[in-house]
Amino acid sequence: MILEEILKNRAGFEEKLRKLIGRPVLLIELDMFALPCGCSGITANMRGLEFDDLEVFEQQVLPLVKEMAENLGVKPTVTFARLVPGSSIVASLNWRTLCPRCYPEFARGAGKMPRPDLYMLVFERRK
Ligand SMILES: [Zn+2]
16 A cells, blocks of 8 residues: 555656656655654655756745655655755755654754755744
8 A cells, every 4th residue: 555655656756847847857766764763754766856956946846745745644844855965966855754863953954955965945843
């Protein structure tokens, strides 16, 4: 059941992103993860996606990343793109429900790029 959802969403997200950006970007692997610390979420490993694409199409990409989280039953604290350091290549999109230990690390960072390899799309700050 879960695998069917992952398969369906991998294909759907890739197709919508291609239509939006107008290039054959690939979602080569869609993973759900759980970490020993308590963080969990989704990773979409990308090929052909550029940092510029995210900046230009951010408003159109946001509903797609929200839809993915909802479809897979994930409530991410943070959604971000991981860049290949020193390049404009987007290696992956990440949806992460932060554990109490990891939350401060993300909350400390300010702005869209708290680290040179991270581009923040959504951050749900705790009150
Ligand atoms: Zn954690």
